[in-house]
Amino acid sequence: MIWARAEGCRVTLADGRVLLDLTGGFGVAALGHRNPRILKAWREQEVVHALGDLADAEVTLRLREALPRPAKLGVTGEDAVEIALRTALLATGRPGIVAFDGAYHGSGLLALAVTGFEQFREPFAPWLPGPVHRFVYGQDPGPLPEDAGCVIVEPVQGRSGSRVPPEGFLETLRRRCDETGALLVIDAVFAGLGRVGEMWPGEELADVLCVGKALGGGLPLSAALFYRDGLEETWQLGPEDVYTHTHVGNPLACAAGLVVLEEVPRMLDRVREAGECFAQAGWRGRGLLRAREGDAEKALERGVLVVPAGLDGSLIQATPPLTITDAELEEALDKLS
Numbered sequence: 366m367i368w369a370r371a372e373g374c375r376v377t378l379a380d381g382r383v384l385l386d387l388t389g390g391f392g393v394a395a396l397g398h399r400n401p402r403i404l405k406a407w408r409e410q411e412v413v414h415a416l417g418d419l420a421d422a423e424v425t426l427r428l429r430e431a432l433p434r435p436a437k438l439g440v441t442g443e444d445a446v447e448i449a450l451r452t453a454l455l456a457t458g459r460p461g462i463v464a465f466d467g468a469y470h471g472s473g474l475l476a477l478a479v480t481g482f483e484q485f486r487e488p489f490a491p492w493l494p495g496p497v498h499r500f501v502y503g504q505d506p507g508p509l510p511e512d513a514g515c516v517i518v519e520p521v522q523g524r525s526g527s528r529v530p531p532e533g534f535l536e537t538l539r540r541r542c543d544e545t546g547a548l549l550v551i552d553a554v555f556a557g558l559g560r561v562g563e564m565w566p567g568e569e570l571a572d573v574l575c576v577g578k579a580l581g582g583g584l585p586l587s588a589a590l591f592y593r594d595g596l597e598e599t600w601q602l603g604p605e606d607v608y609t610h611t612h613v614g615n616p617l618a619c620a621a622g623l624v625v626l627e628e629v630p631r632m633l634d635r636v637r638e639a640g641e642c643f644a645q646a647g648w649r650g651r652g653l654l655r656a657r658e659g660d661a662e663k664a665l666e667r668g669v670l671v672v673p674a675g676l677d678g679s680l681i682q683a684t685p686p687l688t689i690t691d692a693e694l695e696e697a698l699d700k701l702s
């Protein structure tokens with residue numbers, strides 16, 4: 366499938382078909398594709414690439430200030446996860462990680478090690494770091510293993526099918542972490558920035574909270590936010606930043622990020638309301654992170670773009686732009702009913 370144009374909630378394919386986009390490009394286009402404020406912000410930038418960790422552009426500094434906590438920036442969602450897990454090792458000296466079945470945290474080796482998708486892990490098993498202790502998502506893992514430096518958890522699991530944990534699950538994890546001094550890493554790369562109707566889901570419980578996807582408005586940008594005071598200091602490891610990327614803090618991505626951080630908080634009631642329409646049509650999940658049984662190919666034939674989800678790919682997932690209108694919602698749900 367080749368995309369020729371993407372605007373708002375619609376995608377035009379190279380063969381001329383126009384689709385209603387319920388993917389938002391894997392949840393990235395929170396403000397809609399080609400959002401005019403984001404395009405304007407990009408055009409206005411005086412620096413399009415600076416010097417990564419050696420020199421921020423002014424706009425990168427402004428983005429850091431607009432985030433609710435001190436943060437280490439990354440490029441992909443996986444980077445934010447990697448930063449969070451490395452922070453736990455630096456802060457506790459303990460290499461073990463508690464993770465959950467059905468989790469998706471990214472595809473680089475460290476994030477892959479904690480990902481619950483067996484078929485992604487298996488080909489690279491000899492190289493995966495650890496130890497990783499895997500528990501059932503939604504259940505109390507009990508006292509944490511002695512070597513565990515952190516627990517990593519999605520507030521609502523995304524890729525495995527918009528799985529909402531039972532009430533009190535994250536609080537239980539917080540308590541288990543407090544018993545041993547392990548860090549609670551909340552991976553809100555998918556669920557965060559408004560997608561489940563909250564800006565920073567789990568912020569009241571997290572030691573580190575990861576965001577990505579929507580943050581750069583379509584350009585790659587992620588962040589690990591340090592909610593426990595002083596965690597950023599664990600990264601003072603010498604004159605050089607020992608975990609960095611050429612494109613870290615990209616000015617265009619940060620300029621878009623400022624728009625996202627300004628616009629999305631005004632949309633949270635609307636996200637919850639639109640999410641209710643999905644719930645009434647039998648979609649599980651929270652806010653606009655939704656899934657149900659279905660066939661992405663059949664949806665495509667009806668003019669609606671969704672992606673397969675679930676551990677075995679038997680679900681379809683809806684993560685539309687948060688700007689989806691009532692008319693678009695009605696049209697999508699009608700076509701898929």
Ligand SMILES: Cc1ncc(COP(=O)(O)O)c(C=O)c1O
Pocket residue numbers: 441442443444446469470471472519523524552553554555556577578
């Ligand atoms: C919860 C979660 N964490 C991390 C990632 C990895 O993000 P990226 O693909 O940008 O590396 C994803 C991607 O879907 C995700 O859903």
